[in-house]
């Protein structure tokens with residue numbers, strides 16, 4: 001079923017939030033268009049195509065006991081350059097979120113840490129860690145489906161961490177204390193004065 005038809009669907013098996021998102025996407029003028037295939041597709045069709053790839057990743061994670069129910073796809077110039085699936089539990093890696101995995105794969109594939117111009121499709125609103133990684137990677141835009149509140153409702157702490165970000169360091173549930181150390185100053189100066197560094 002095409003995305004615009006899904007958006008107009010009254011099928012009660014489709015979560016209302018998803019229907020609203022699809023309607024928004026169907027009305028959106030933005031896209032990740034580029035290759036000969038996607039050039040023949042409407043923007044909603046493009047969004048649907050990549051969202052479905054992200055959902056496929058997420059279902060693969062759930063059904064294969066790989067990790068949490070999250071998937072992500074990164075597209076640049078109409079080409080999927082990275083895909084990610086949540087692997088936290090199978091890899092014993094708390095940072096192995098779908099978006100992080102997709103960013104790592106995309107950067108490796110294009111041999112560049114700068115993903116400017118790339119669009120990330122995620123099955124869920126990125127958590128603060130992934131949000132930061134998206135900024136570090138210079139990703140141009142993000143489309144997502146479920147929200148941080150939806151994630152919290154099924155047992156994930158995304159919203160809690162977002163709330164912690166708004167607190168002063170001494171108010172957070174994990175303590176943060178500054179230690180003044182002269183070598184920290186030396187380290188910063190070493191970087192500032194380094195002639196052959198590759199800034200990012």
Ligand SMILES: [Zn+2]
Pocket residue numbers: 097098099126127128129130131
């Ligand atoms: Zn994350």
